[in-house]
Amino acid sequence: MAKHEYAFYPGCSSQKGASASNYLTSVEAMCKTLDVKITEIPDWNCCGASIGYAEAGELPRHVMNARNFALSEKNLPGKEIVATCAACWLGARETRERLSHSDTLMNDTREALKEAGLTINEMPNIRHMVEVLIEDIGFDEMKKHVVRPLEGVKIAGYVGCQTNRPFGVDGESFENPQYLDKMVEMVGAQSIPEYEQKVTCCGGALAFSEPEKAQAQIKDIVESAYDHGAEMIVTPCPLCQANVEVYQGQINKRYGTKFDIPVMYYSQLMVVAYGGSAKDAALNGQVIKARRLEEIAAKPVLSRAEGPAKR
Amino acid sequence: MADIKVAAYICKGCGLGDRLDTDALVKIAQKDGKVPLAKSHDFLCNADGVAMIKNDIASEGVTHIMIGACSRRAKTEAFYFPENAVARANLREGVIWIRPDTDEARETTQEMAEDYIRMGCGEVKAMTAPGGNPNTGGSKTMLVVGGGVTGMTTAIEASKTGYPVVLVEKTGALGGWAAKLYKRVPVHEPFKSPADTGVGELVSQVLGDSNIKVYLNATIAKTDGAPGRFVVDVATESGATHTEDIGAIVQATGFTLYDMNKLPELGGGKSPNVVDQAGLEALATAAAAGDGVIRRPSDGQPVKSVVFVQCAGQRDTTGQHLSYCSGYCCNASIKQAMYFKDANPSVDTTIIYTDLRTPGNGEDFYRSAQEKGVIFTKGKVAEVVLNGATSTVKFHDLILDDSNAAVVDVDLVVLATGQVANSGINIDAPAAAAEEAGAEPKVEVKPISILNLTYRQGPDVPQLKQGFTDSHFICFPYETRRTGIYTAGPVRRPMDIAQAREDATGAALKAIQALENAELGRAAHPRSGDLSFPKVRLEGCTQCKRCTVECPFGAIDEDEKRFPVFNESRCRRCGTCMGACPVRVISFENYSVNTVGAQIKAVDIPDEFSEKPRILILACENDAYPALDMAGMSRNEYSAFVRIIPIRCLGSVNTIWITDALNAGYDGVMMMGCKSGDEYQCHFVKGSELGRVRLSKIDDTLKTLNLEKERVRDLEVAITDIERVPEMINKYAAELVAVGPSPFKGF
Amino acid sequence: MSANTALAEKYRNNFLKEIEEQVEMGDWVKMCMQCGVCSGSCPTNFQSAWEHPPQELFMMIRAGKREEVLTSTSMWNCTSCYNCIVRCPRKLPITHIMHGIAEYAHRIGMAPKMQATRFFSGLFWKNATKTGRVNELKLSMGLYFKDGFAQGVKNGMAMQSVALGLVKAGRLNVMELFGGHKCKDQKGIQAMLKKAYEIERNRKAAKMAG
Numbered sequence A: 001m002a003k004h005e006y007a008f009y010p011g012c013s014s015q016k017g018a019s020a021s022n023y024l025t026s027v028e029a030m031c032k033t034l035d036v037k038i039t040e041i042p043d044w045n046c047c048g049a050s051i052g053y054a055e056a057g058e059l060p061r062h063v064m065n066a067r068n069f070a071l072s073e074k075n076l077p078g079k080e081i082v083a084t085c086a087a088c089w090l091g092a093r094e095t096r097e098r099l100s101h102s103d104t105l106m107n108d109t110r111e112a113l114k115e116a117g118l119t120i121n122e123m124p125n126i127r128h129m130v131e132v133l134i135e136d137i138g139f140d141e142m143k144k145h146v147v148r149p150l151e152g153v154k155i156a157g158y159v160g161c162q163t164n165r166p167f168g169v170d171g172e173s174f175e176n177p178q179y180l181d182k183m184v185e186m187v188g189a190q191s192i193p194e195y196e197q198k199v200t201c202c203g204g205a206l207a208f209s210e211p212e213k214a215q216a217q218i219k220d221i222v223e224s225a226y227d228h229g230a231e232m233i234v235t236p237c238p239l240c241q242a243n244v245e246v247y248q249g250q251i252n253k254r255y256g257t258k259f260d261i262p263v264m265y266y267s268q269l270m271v272v273a274y275g276g277s278a279k280d281a282a283l284n285g286q287v288i289k290a291r292r293l294e295e296i297a298a299k300p301v302l303s304r305a306e307g308p309a310k311r
Numbered sequence B: 001m002a003d004i005k006v007a008a009y010i011c012k013g014c015g016l017g018d019r020l021d022t023d024a025l026v027k028i029a030q031k032d033g034k035v036p037l038a039k040s041h042d043f044l045c046n047a048d049g050v051a052m053i054k055n056d057i058a059s060e061g062v063t064h065i066m067i068g069a070c071s072r073r074a075k076t077e078a079f080y081f082p083e084n085a086v087a088r089a090n091l092r093e094g095v096i097w098i099r100p101d102t103d104e105a106r107e108t109t110q111e112m113a114e115d116y117i118r119m120g121c122g123e124v125k126a127m128t129a130p131g132g133n134p135n136t137g138g139s140k141t142m143l144v145v146g147g148g149v150t151g152m153t154t155a156i157e158a159s160k161t162g163y164p165v166v167l168v169e170k171t172g173a174l175g176g177w178a179a180k181l182y183k184r185v186p187v188h189e190p191f192k193s194p195a196d197t198g199v200g201e202l203v204s205q206v207l208g209d210s211n212i213k214v215y216l217n218a219t220i221a222k223t224d225g226a227p228g229r230f231v232v233d234v235a236t237e238s239g240a241t242h243t244e245d246i247g248a249i250v251q252a253t254g255f256t257l258y259d260m261n262k263l264p265e266l267g268g269g270k271s272p273n274v275v276d277q278a279g280l281e282a283l284a285t286a287a288a289a290g291d292g293v294i295r296r297p298s299d300g301q302p303v304k305s306v307v308f309v310q311c312a313g314q315r316d317t318t319g320q321h322l323s324y325c326s327g328y329c330c331n332a333s334i335k336q337a338m339y340f341k342d343a344n345p346s347v348d349t350t351i352i353y354t355d356l357r358t359p360g361n362g363e364d365f366y367r368s369a370q371e372k373g374v375i376f377t378k379g380k381v382a383e384v385v386l387n388g389a390t391s392t393v394k395f396h397d398l399i400l401d402d403s404n405a406a407v408v409d410v411d412l413v414v415l416a417t418g419q420v421a422n423s424g425i426n427i428d429a430p431a432a433a434a435e436e437a438g439a440e441p442k443v444e445v446k447p448i449s450i451l452n453l454t455y456r457q458g459p460d461v462p463q464l465k466q467g468f469t470d471s472h473f474i475c476f477p478y479e480t481r482r483t484g485i486y487t488a489g490p491v492r493r494p495m496d497i498a499q500a501r502e503d504a505t506g507a508a509l510k511a512i513q514a515l516e517n518a519e520l521g522r523a524a525h526p527r528s529g530d531l532s533f534p535k536v537r538l539e540g541c542t543q544c545k546r547c548t549v550e551c552p553f554g555a556i557d558e559d560e561k562r563f564p565v566f567n568e569s570r571c572r573r574c575g576t577c578m579g580a581c582p583v584r585v586i587s588f589e590n591y592s593v594n595t596v597g598a599q600i601k602a603v604d605i606p607d608e609f610s611e612k613p614r615i616l617i618l619a620c621e622n623d624a625y626p627a628l629d630m631a632g633m634s635r636n637e638y639s640a641f642v643r644i645i646p647i648r649c650l651g652s653v654n655t656i657w658i659t660d661a662l663n664a665g666y667d668g669v670m671m672m673g674c675k676s677g678d679e680y681q682c683h684f685v686k687g688s689e690l691g692r693v694r695l696s697k698i699d700d701t702l703k704t705l706n707l708e709k710e711r712v713r714d715l716e717v718a719i720t721d722i723e724r725v726p727e728m729i730n731k732y733a734a735e736l737v738a739v740g741p742s743p744f745k746g747f
Numbered sequence C: 001m002s003a004n005t006a007l008a009e010k011y012r013n014n015f016l017k018e019i020e021e022q023v024e025m026g027d028w029v030k031m032c033m034q035c036g037v038c039s040g041s042c043p044t045n046f047q048s049a050w051e052h053p054p055q056e057l058f059m060m061i062r063a064g065k066r067e068e069v070l071t072s073t074s075m076w077n078c079t080s081c082y083n084c085i086v087r088c089p090r091k092l093p094i095t096h097i098m099h100g101i102a103e104y105a106h107r108i109g110m111a112p113k114m115q116a117t118r119f120f121s122g123l124f125w126k127n128a129t130k131t132g133r134v135n136e137l138k139l140s141m142g143l144y145f146k147d148g149f150a151q152g153v154k155n156g157m158a159m160q161s162v163a164l165g166l167v168k169a170g171r172l173n174v175m176e177l178f179g180g181h182k183c184k185d186q187k188g189i190q191a192m193l194k195k196a197y198e199i200e201r202n203r204k205a206a207k208m209a210g
């Protein structure tokens, strides 16, 4: 049996062939190393992400999340739900809070769920993957598995919005969360704690619908990473990852900049540091290639004896 | 002078023995200080050291004691010798702690210590042990003027503490302004709704207390005497006068609402449907007595829409109205808006404010009003336009920056006009200002005196600004500039009921302290317990009146022959009179022109080739001297060329000290006193200001002596200037070096 | 009578009340103390000027500016960054109120017709609920073609490089147009949502009647 087991909610963007599919691949490899077992909730549906508000209204949005809770309860009883996408996690947690605080909403939800033949008896805990890593596994344990430290790589930790607000990771401040910097240090790379754009909004869904507004934001985020001498940016959120990475070309056109900085998931860094291949880390999924990581991933693994894990 | 025997004691503890040549200091005391008995001790403040001194007093007949040890502010309990004159030479905070422990510094540090020993010996010989003011009174009765919440609370608190109270109220009933309120702002959890005023209970408590004598429909016809022995005539409606012996007085005469007739643009006085906060309380009380519906005054229709205009005639920058914020009226309007919402949530209530000031739990109250649906709009009201029974309130919306915003169909407009102090006659008002006021077309209500003091300085307590009574705002909030008379409640500063009750309690305690001190012939704060008092040698007096005019506390009257009459119990022992007297006939037993003069003369002035300038510092003992001591505690170094003499107040500085010092060859004189002016910090209110006025005339003296004006420096010092003061001293010392040595050296 | 005129009639003088009863979290609007922290925290406020930052919108609601509020594009510009929520000293759920006002404006047909985010928002929801999961390609195609075919080609061209990058990186699947991800129990989902809509509609109507 694995050390830690969870019900897994991948979310739409992590599906095969979707914008965060590389996230999923690397998370799977990371979990394997850490002996974490994640079991996909069967037949899960979209969380309704916050941008769906116009059409959705309140109840239908919560009902969508509640269906996932119910499926988890039915098929994976007693397990906490883990999400990798910030928006999924936030949406699900919000539903959890609202339903827990309003009997009316809870009853209405149950009534709607009945139509799909489902029900909720117990409210599940909703966790983000970084919470699992920090709280359940811990930095010490995570560090033990590092066999290929990312030495000399300077990485800006971009936390963004939704993993940070309104819930955030326990014990971290909204204005200056530190866990991503700690993770960067954990994989042997160099963090930039003073990176001042770490919680700036990337524009979220506006990147899609109103690109000029969002791109102005993204420009600040990338520019500051460059100013601090970062070689790459790391983030825990698929929307952040996509927005900051894929619009760099357009921003270059709009502002005459020469941005070309890779934007990675923490899980990708960890997989490479844990000795995984470029494929395990889904480095091929980068629109802006992370050459430096690819080189490191091609290097042989330190023998356990000389690895930092020994200490 | 009776036989005196002086003894000097040099302490070797606290590192003094290591840093200084104490044997040499003992010799200096004997040789230069001419002290018959001089000793050193390893640890003077311990039981053994103190016993040694006591033994010398008993068996050697020592009358005068000079202690060379720590600051006079330290170890006051160990070195308490009430029968003796005591001087302290500050070798610890004033010498070793402010000098570096290096070989180069040794010589100048030792010289500093030696001078302080000489000064201490000189000072103590010019002193006598203070004996206390014999002219005391023993009345323990407190007079409370005003029967509102503040006055009643004061009376109850004093009575509970065991002091009889005479309470004088000018109207026919107790309760004051608060009795006219329908409800009050809540002071208890959960701070959500208006609460009962509690006035009824206070009134019955006062009336049921046999220790409190209440005069209704009464005023104060005359207040004579001094703390502990005031004689007060209470005039009642019938014309009869009752005389009461009073120990101390609390004036709680409250406020009047600012007159809304001065605000015609806001509809003040132009329609019955525009009221002030008192007007609304009356409507609410009437409604509560009837069907609970607040009605429009003009036609009795239920009010469906009400607008509150905050800061009406307040926080005014044009100079036409009140410039201050009364502090309570935001909460009061919130409360009044709730009168409507609690009775009928569908009444539209809008509060138009520029800043909502609801400190403390007022925030909860504010939030509760929002929950109840009171609309808060940030804006500045420009005009209230009356159209028949309703009106339109035009305002500039400050959030939406809309200068044409308006609330229409308003049934009732409430103006939050604020508090004006009922403080009696402004005794400092120049006659010209009174004339100007008289030139206004509207007839100003002539203020009538409240206390009718028989003091030479005028019938009421002095005011600071805007009619509020003067007090040392930070340190002694209830003080007035008349000893034994305290003010509490809105007469002192604008405030609400909760604050007024707190004020009342504080003032009651201060008044008790004052009458107790008065009975023992001791000073009230800030020199609480001081037994010295000013003595005047009338033979030398030229009747110049400077002392009577300058005394900040109105302690000095005049007799028929126009000689000054000191009322010791009214005196705070600041020494301002002493500093003012041109012929120097005023002195205290332990502080006089001579005690300071002797110290100035005792300092050894090196010649002009020594490159060792000497700077005299006269430091106020309330702020500057403690700051210097604390500089020592933090080991902030300063020049070894200064010699510091503590003084009671800048006001006590007699210019003779400065001319004497300059004549003796000091290179410079630095005066350190508290901030003066409207925002004064002076513990004696006017002392530092008067001292500075005197000082400003020193330039002429300098000119006659042919000296540079840099030789005298005035410095404002606060107690917190622990770092700044050493810096300023060092800067001044450097400046004086540039100016060159005083030409008077060696004469 | 259209939905809008009926509501306008019912809440004639009291737009605040309308918002309180009809908008998700709308009963919080009255609690704003106009400190301006949200406006100072809102990203869209420092980049290209928003029409009205949250503070201002809330004041406009209290001032009864119904037309201006409901037709504003401001709510639609909210990026859901939650900056305002964590900073508001009065703890207003600002993000949700913003979404709520947008949803309401949309519901009663007052939202700006071709506001891109509004369009996207609707599209997203339809996309997500149709099959239970989001189909990113259809989502973006839908957005680009919202202004008609010609504009769609233009928009698509502008975003072509972005899309091409994603395709190459294996993160946008062209095959999605013909099927793609979906949930198995689509029928259940549809029934469940229908019910949810019905309940919510009834509750709002009851408030209006009450």
Ligand code: SF4
Residues within 6 Å of the ligand: B011, B012, B013, B014, B016, B042, B043, B044, B045, B046, B069, B070, B071, B074, B075, B092
């Ligand atoms: S506290 Fe004062 S008296 Fe006591 S040992 Fe120190 S310097 Fe001497």
Ligand code: SF4
Residues within 6 Å of the ligand: B310, B311, B312, B314, B315, B324, B325, B326, B327, B328, B329, B330, B331, B355, B356, B357, B416, B418
């Ligand atoms: S308390 Fe409020 S209404 Fe009164 S003056 Fe101050 S700010 Fe104005």
Ligand code: SF4
Residues within 6 Å of the ligand: B534, B550, B551, B552, B553, B554, B555, B556, B566, B570, B571, B572, B573, B574, B575, B576, B577, B578
């Ligand atoms: S000036 Fe000061 S010392 Fe002199 S009588 Fe007045 S209060 Fe007393």
Ligand code: SF4
Residues within 6 Å of the ligand: B536, B540, B541, B542, B543, B544, B545, B546, B547, B548, B564, B577, B580, B581, B582, B583, B584, B585, B586
């Ligand atoms: S100041 Fe001196 S001289 Fe003048 S009246 Fe007073 S006591 Fe007399």
Ligand code: SF4
Residues within 6 Å of the ligand: C031, C032, C033, C034, C035, C036, C037, C038, C039, C054, C055, C058, C087, C088, C089, C090, C091, C092, C094
């Ligand atoms: S931060 Fe909150 S209280 Fe302040 S203006 Fe915004 S919504 Fe209002």
Ligand code: SF4
Residues within 6 Å of the ligand: C038, C041, C042, C043, C044, C054, C077, C078, C079, C080, C081, C082, C083, C084, C085, C094, C095, C098
């Ligand atoms: S959540 Fe929306 S309203 Fe709030 S700060 Fe972010 S963009 Fe602005």
